Amino acid sequence: MTPAPQLSARVLCIEDELTLLADLQEELCAAGYDVRVASSVAQALIVLDDFTPDLVLCDVMLGADDQPDGYALHQHIRQQRPDLAATPFILLTALGQRSDLLQAKRLGIDDYLVKPVDYDLLLATIAARLASVGRVRDSQAFSRTELLGRMRDVFAQLPGAVLLCDGDGNLLHANHQAQALMQEHGLWRVDAKGRLEWPYALPAALQTLKQNIAELSQCATGVRRVQTLEMRRATDAVLLGLLKLDGAEHAVAAQQLFALFVCSAQSRPVPEVEALRLLFGLTRSEARVARLMAQGIRSEAVAEALGVSVATVNFHLRNLFQKTGVTRQSELVAQILAAGWTLPEMAGDCR
Incomplete structure (x- = not known):
């Protein structure tokens, strides 16, 4: 018994014999699939711009010998479309020799059906491939859910x-x-x-x-x-x-x-003066300036709080840049805030 198709599973069908292409489309649509068709690799690439198939059914030979064939399309999809990495690719061909089948398998083709088309076999193969991919995706979704659950538990403790x-x-x-x-x-x-x-x-x-x-x-x-x-x-x-x-x-x-x-200053308390001094090798005055700036206080207010001139604050700021390896005040503030993740609060004040 042929498995029931996935609800509105999308199939891209490529065949250069237009009569056969129409028959394939009719059979697949009747089976409940959402089908898009193309008669060449060039047309298929255009369809793929706005249609993401769940399965690709493609003839091997498409047009003249100098035209890209089904193998070329398969290679393009696997190399250029990582979002289709798990999408089954089925070849449809008149070449039924054992060597042809082995070549297809070695190149990573998922399935290989020989013309004339046995539509019962075709529909069964498509349904089985889609069911297999569905099981893998369900397993991956479960694994991702498990991982997210573990991460939530870990991050709740940070x-x-x-x-x-x-x-x-x-x-x-x-x-x-x-x-x-x-x-x-x-x-x-x-x-x-x-x-x-x-x-x-x-x-x-x-x-x-x-x-x-x-x-x-x-x-x-x-x-x-x-x-x-x-x-x-x-x-x-x-x-x-x-x-x-x-x-x-x-x-x-x-x-x-x-x-x-x-x-940030809101996500973690600014480290104390002594912690900053030990971490960055600062003088006590430099650590005081750094801590106040990390709290969002401007240079003029820092100078007033410490009872020094703005020029002195700027002098300490230049030393802070050198010792912390940054060149901008925003980077300095970020460095100070990051220390709040790693250092315990230590005795000291900012005055």
Whole structure:
């Protein structure tokens, strides 16, 4: 008995014999599939621009000998369309020799049907292939759900804010500290499509974040990046630690999983003076200046709080740049905030 087709499963059918192509389309549509057709590789590539098939059925020979054949289309899909990596590719051909079958298998063709078309066998093969892919996808979805559950438990124990998202920026989870940043400070938000947004970040910083995530998508699991997410006010800068948690290299964005560790004055208390002094090798005066600036206090107010001139504050600021290895105030603030993840609070004040 032929398995029932998946609900509205999408099939791309490529055949240069137009009468046979029409018959294939009619049979597949009658079986409940959503079918798109093409008579050449060039036409198939156009169809693929706005149609993502669940299965591809393709003739081997398509037109003249100098035209791309079914093997060429298969190679293009496997190399250029990672989103179709698991999509079954079935060849339909008049070449029924054992050597032809072996060649197809060696090249990674999923199934090989010989003309004249046995439609019962064709429909059974398509249904079986789609069912097999469905089981794999269900298993992968279960594994991803398990992983997300474990990550939620881990991040709930961390002292700082953590966001989980996929490669498209869709928010999957925010721990308690991250939710507080949204509810109390509006540092981030989710748009109508469920994508993570940083409403106060500078455009250049957002572009860097997008680029970093795209590059991490091509890396192995466990690779990390750190970047400063600069805000409209330099003192509001956020340090983001990006960690790839899941997703094969070159997998589509929706299959990637990232953790974003958020360091800001709101997500973690600014380290005490003594902690900053020990971590960065600062003088006590430099540590006081650094701590006040990380709290969003301007140079003039820092000078007043410490009872020194603005020139003295600027002198300490230059020393801070040199000792922390940064060149901008926003980067300095982010460095200081990041220390809040690693150092315990120590005795000391900012006065």
